[in-house]
Amino acid sequence: xxxxxxxxxxxxxLIVPPYAWMLLFFAVPFAIVxxxxxxxxxxxxxxxxxxxxxxxxxxxxxxxxxxxxxxFSDGLYAMAYLSSLKVAVxxxxxxxxxxxxxxxxxxxxxxxxxxxxxxxxxxxxxTSFLIRIYAWIGILKNNGLxxxxxxxxxxxxxxxxxxxxxxAVYIGIVYAYLPFMVLPLYANxxxxxxxxxxxxxDLGAKPWKAFFQITLPLSRAGIIAGSMLVMIPVxxxxxxxxxxxxxxxxxxxxxxWQEFFNNRDWPAASAVAIVMLALLLIPIVIFHRAQAKALxxxxx
Amino acid sequence: MDSAPVSDAGKATGNGAAxxxxxxxxxxxxxxxxxxxxxxxxxxxxxxIRRGEIFALLGASGCGKSTLLRILAGLETxxxxxxxxxxxxxxxxxxxxxxxxxxxxxxxxFPHMTVEQNVAFGLKQEGLPRAEVAxxxxxxxxxxxxxxxxxxxxxxxxxxxxxxxxLARSLAKGPKLLLLDEPMGALDKKLRSQMQxxxxxxxxxxxxxxxxxxxxxxxxxxxxxxxxxxxxxKIRQLGTPDExxxxxxxxFTAQFIGxxxxxxxxxxxxxxxxxxxxxxxxxxPIYVGHGVTGFEGMDVAFALRPEKIRIQxxxxxxxxxxxxxxxxxxxxxxxxxxxxxxxxxxxxxxVNATNTRRWASxxxxxxxxxxxxxxxxxxxxxxx
Amino acid sequence: xxxxxxSRWLLLAGLLFLYAPMLSLMVYSFNESKLVTVWSGxxxxxxxxxxxxxxxxxxxxxxxxxxxxxxxxxxVLGTMAAMALTRLRSFPxxxxxxxxxxxxxxxxxxxxxxxxxxxxxxxxxxxGMGQSRGIGAIWAAHVTFTLAFVxxxxxSRLSELDRSLEEAAMDLGAxxxxxxxxxxxxxxxxxxxxxxxLGFTLSLDDLVIASFVSGPSSTTLPMKVFSSVRLGVxxxxxxxxxLMILVVSAAALIGWWLLSREEKRRQRDMQRALQQGx
Numbered sequence: 001x002x003x004x005x006x007x008x009x010x011x012x013x014l015i016v017p018p019y020a021w022m023l024l025f026f027a028v029p030f031a032i033v034x035x036x037x038x039x040x041x042x043x044x045x046x047x048x049x050x051x052x053x054x055x056x057x058x059x060x061x062x063x064x065x066x067x068x069x070x071x072f073s074d075g076l077y078a079m080a081y082l083s084s085l086k087v088a089v090x091x092x093x094x095x096x097x098x099x100x101x102x103x104x105x106x107x108x109x110x111x112x113x114x115x116x117x118x119x120x121x122x123x124x125x126x127t128s129f130l131i132r133i134y135a136w137i138g139i140l141k142n143n144g145l146x147x148x149x150x151x152x153x154x155x156x157x158x159x160x161x162x163x164x165x166x167x168a169v170y171i172g173i174v175y176a177y178l179p180f181m182v183l184p185l186y187a188n189x190x191x192x193x194x195x196x197x198x199x200x201x202d203l204g205a206k207p208w209k210a211f212f213q214i215t216l217p218l219s220r221a222g223i224i225a226g227s228m229l230v231m232i233p234v235x236x237x238x239x240x241x242x243x244x245x246x247x248x249x250x251x252x253x254x255x256x257w258q259e260f261f262n263n264r265d266w267p268a269a270s271a272v273a274i275v276m277l278a279l280l281l282i283p284i285v286i287f288h289r290a291q292a293k294a295l296x297x298x299x300x
Numbered sequence: 301m302d303s304a305p306v307s308d309a310g311k312a313t314g315n316g317a318a319x320x321x322x323x324x325x326x327x328x329x330x331x332x333x334x335x336x337x338x339x340x341x342x343x344x345x346x347x348x349i350r351r352g353e354i355f356a357l358l359g360a361s362g363c364g365k366s367t368l369l370r371i372l373a374g375l376e377t378x379x380x381x382x383x384x385x386x387x388x389x390x391x392x393x394x395x396x397x398x399x400x401x402x403x404x405x406x407x408x409x410f411p412h413m414t415v416e417q418n419v420a421f422g423l424k425q426e427g428l429p430r431a432e433v434a435x436x437x438x439x440x441x442x443x444x445x446x447x448x449x450x451x452x453x454x455x456x457x458x459x460x461x462x463x464x465x466x467l468a469r470s471l472a473k474g475p476k477l478l479l480l481d482e483p484m485g486a487l488d489k490k491l492r493s494q495m496q497x498x499x500x501x502x503x504x505x506x507x508x509x510x511x512x513x514x515x516x517x518x519x520x521x522x523x524x525x526x527x528x529x530x531x532x533x534k535i536r537q538l539g540t541p542d543e544x545x546x547x548x549x550x551x552f553t554a555q556f557i558g559x560x561x562x563x564x565x566x567x568x569x570x571x572x573x574x575x576x577x578x579x580x581x582x583x584x585p586i587y588v589g590h591g592v593t594g595f596e597g598m599d600v601a602f603a604l605r606p607e608k609i610r611i612q613x614x615x616x617x618x619x620x621x622x623x624x625x626x627x628x629x630x631x632x633x634x635x636x637x638x639x640x641x642x643x644x645x646x647x648x649x650x651v652n653a654t655n656t657r658r659w660a661s662x663x664x665x666x667x668x669x670x671x672x673x674x675x676x677x678x679x680x681x682x683x684x
Numbered sequence: 685x686x687x688x689x690x691s692r693w694l695l696l697a698g699l700l701f702l703y704a705p706m707l708s709l710m711v712y713s714f715n716e717s718k719l720v721t722v723w724s725g726x727x728x729x730x731x732x733x734x735x736x737x738x739x740x741x742x743x744x745x746x747x748x749x750x751x752x753x754x755x756x757x758x759x760v761l762g763t764m765a766a767m768a769l770t771r772l773r774s775f776p777x778x779x780x781x782x783x784x785x786x787x788x789x790x791x792x793x794x795x796x797x798x799x800x801x802x803x804x805x806x807x808x809x810x811x812g813m814g815q816s817r818g819i820g821a822i823w824a825a826h827v828t829f830t831l832a833f834v835x836x837x838x839x840s841r842l843s844e845l846d847r848s849l850e851e852a853a854m855d856l857g858a859x860x861x862x863x864x865x866x867x868x869x870x871x872x873x874x875x876x877x878x879x880x881x882l883g884f885t886l887s888l889d890d891l892v893i894a895s896f897v898s899g900p901s902s903t904t905l906p907m908k909v910f911s912s913v914r915l916g917v918x919x920x921x922x923x924x925x926x927l928m929i930l931v932v933s934a935a936a937l938i939g940w941w942l943l944s945r946e947e948k949r950r951q952r953d954m955q956r957a958l959q960q961g962x
Contacts, residue, residue: 015775018765018831022784029799031804064693098701101694108691119940125700126932128889130906131925134913135705138712138922144720145708147861178702228790236792238892243913253794260798260896270802273795284790291786291836295769295843311895375851406854412870425857456953458960473856 010194016187037270038063048266057108067271073297077272081279086250087166087241088234091173092227095181098174099226103185118186125179130253133172133243140168140244142289168244173234181226188222189215228287232280252276325384326351326509327372327477332381334367334533341367342378343533349526354510358517358556364533365483365513372505372511373402373479386476396425401475405482407466413442415465416450424474440468443502460491467499471506477619478503480512484519496522503550517557521545529553550684554603559638560611561649562682563602570596575681576620577602583649587620589676594683604679606652611639611664615671622673625649627664639664641672706929713922728898730923737920739909747888747905750819750844755883759876760825762834762883767864770842788832797896802827804897817899825897826887833886834879841875842868 039048071077106117113242139145140163147159162168200210238253325348342364349355357365360513370376374395383390409418414528419440423433441447444464484492500523503510514520523542537553548554549573559668565579575592576585586602616622625641717724733742765785804817853863912918
């Protein structure tokens with residue numbers, strides 16, 4: 001009879017490839033971004049100064065703090081960060097407002113109808129994000145669908161200037177991120193034991209009260225998951241403000257893009273990225289903790 | 301009604317290691333200990349199991365029985381201790397290298413394979429020729445009467461049918477040790493008793509050594525040759541169903557199986573051939589017709605099973621082992637009734653009596669005043 | 685309809701909100717006029733224009749290839765990661781591993797894109813490789829950011845899988861590798877398919893990361909669409925959009941129909957088994 005050592009070496013074959021990949025393509029790049037944020041633009045290729053200065057006797061570390069100084073002193077950057085946060089928070093709230101009833105309705109349906117409804121909600125996300133935002137251009141512009149409809153119905157005389165404004169950006173964000181809010185909420189609500197609500201009703205609570213005191217608190221995990229899935233990426237959103245917003249719509253994702261592509265200022269872009277990351281660190285940790293907890297719960 | 305005379309009944313036996321000698325032990329478990337992050341699931345258990353025996357690990361959930369079973373299967377590694385099967389050391393062997401097979405509580409039938417393929421799986425791993433595999437599969441399916449449904453997939457089978465397939469699969473390789481994890485757990489009550497007998501028949505026919513884990517006393521008592529009662533990782537008592545029921549070694553095991561009256565008291569007279577127990581429960585001392593290892597004044601519990609107590613209206617002739625009482629509650633079970641009798645000392649005794657209607661005067665009802673009595677060998681003296 | 689509560693109506697409104705823009709795209713792709721939203725007659729000429737646009741076609745081909753390779757690589761790596769996360773109790777660096785795998789789920793794409801580009805530049809600097817950032821570079825970047833999503837899908841399925849199936853297989857004599865390929869893989873296959881499709885879609889649709897990472901020689905479809913759309917609406921894009929929506933919808937409907945048919949069959953089997961009983 002064979003006597004093999006029980007601890008299997010397939011273990012390492014399993015861990016190493018994805019680990020190595022993510023270390024190389026995800027973790028290491030952040031270190032590089034950090035390093036470059038301390039550099040200065042030059043006319044060289046790549047267009048930034050290197051960390052070590054070899055011109056003297058021994059290599060010296062040259063760190064330029066000007067990118068960060070500019071970030072903190074130039075009010076424009078601060079405003080961009082703040083407005084990004086504002087947009088993220090407001091759109092998350094809007095998504096919650098619209099998405100919660102949708103998730104609730106789907107969770108209450110019987111299983112056959114539920115699957116259909118879920119598919120309908122998810123299907124748009126499978127088509128191109130870019131193209132769906134593009135659709136809103138056609139709808140929101142001055143001689144677009146919405147205005148033509150409203151003028152045709154006689155509700156307004158002059159076209160509403162919606163496109164290329166922050167309002168359009170809100171519409172676009174809610175439109176694009178709605179499924180990300182609905183799905184985690186649904187996953188949570190569908191597990192709600194309806195008998196809890198029956199018990200509440202038996203004890204005298206009217207439907208709305210039962211909702212606020214029982215359903216809402218119990219769906220907290222879903223709300224947090226959905227909110228994180230919307231809020232964090234929206235902070236750094238680029239495409240939607242670029243396509244639907246005005247040049248004044250300040251969002252930090254656009255700032256980063258412009259620094260990189262328009263100004264060719266890689267160090268500045270890096271600094272913007274680092275600060276964005278620092279801002280998002282706490283929500284990201286919250287999200288990761290919630291994910292890990294959910295996975296643990298499933299495994300036990 | 302009276303149990304056979306037993307000397308020194310009531311001594312607490314920890315483990316069964318002394319019950320089987322040397323080469324008789326087919327499965328030898330020595331000082332197995334399993335810890336999970338500081339929690340001790342199995343606490344230095346030693347056990348010997350004979351060849352061809354059906355052995356049950358009985359206990360409530362969390363007592364460590366399932367962990368011990370998994371250690372035998374190789375699905376868990378013990379923190380300390382040795383497992384030997386047929387003289388061969390099992391420690392360090394992976395599940396797929398052991399001559400053991402397990403029938404899981406959930407059956408764990410592979411959903412993407414047919415009944416045939418499920419049963420053949422283990423045989424295929426051995427690299428047997430296809431003809432041989434087919435022959436064995438046929439044999440096994442015939443044994444569990446599932447030949448007609450060989451092409452079905454698990455989700456097309458009822459619970460009872462799935463269990464048969466699971467059994468066939470675990471026996472297909474002719475394992476030296478068969479492990480059953482709550483075998484009847486997933487079946488409804490009707491099927492259970494029928495399957496219990498069938499299972500035992502099949503196992504005995506094949507002569508397979510079998511260790512089963514269950515929380516159901518009836519199952520263990522019905523199916524097993526010997527039972528080990530486990531609690532908090534330790535074995536509390538080891539013996540045949542008969543021994544465990546009639547000669548519990550502690551209050552715990554007495555209460556674990558069936559129902560029992562535990563009368564607390566102290567040893568009065570301590571002689572070689574008899575003792576008496578003084579107890580606040582009764583007006584007169586209890587007379588026990590054998591000696592015990594103990595001393596005068598020692599705290600003991602007298603375990604008296606409800607079916608060992610007789611109940612009647614008139615005072616019985618015997619001098620001791622009797623008491624008056626008032627019937628407080630009656631639980632009627634058709635063939636028998638359980639009477640809850642309140643004694644003058646305010647303690648309660650449960651009395652189990654078959655219902656006979658021969659004498660109308662013997663039909664009892666609430667608030668009746670009755671006399672209870674039992675024999676001098678009817679109960680067990682417990683010191684633990 | 686009578687018994688519909690408030691939430692049902694809101695659901696309907698929400699669904700209309702989600703689909704109206706897509707419908708408008710499709711309708712106006714058949715508009716004769718170049719001014720997309722001013723209807724001047726039915727025409728399919730924009731579809732022909734679309735197929736004559738060689739640059740768009742090339743870009744589409746690049747995107748499809750990258751998406752295909754990304755999906756394949758991501759499913760393999762994702763399955764490994766999911767197995768490591770759900771089956772191995774603990775190993776050094778498990779928390780870091782879990783964090784790295786799931787972080788891209790919420791990471792803004794501009795950050796991911798910038799950082800991977802800078803990695804390639806550094807690699808070029810230090811190792812002299814990756815000068816022209818072609819399909820390979822985009823592929824690597826896409827695998828990195830889709831890995832998170834695919835791992836979540838697969839590990840969700842793995843954690844629901846009854847462990848005793850794998851234990852039973854081991855008990856019957858199969859070693860770990862065999863158990864994975866003969867038992868685990870077939871059972872989680874649907875999740876792998878879902879993961880593949882997810883990876884494919886995410887890659888096909890990505891604009892930001894591809895913009896950062898790609899070199900001059902490789903342009904993806906979203907990049908092309910974006911640059912043309914910045915200049916205003918274009919009916920060719922409407923035509924493209926319509927085609928994409930139709931393809932995706934058709935695929936989704938077929939998939940859904942197949943699944944529900946399979947599910948119905950299972951239910952029937954189980955009912956029959958219960959009735960026949962012992």
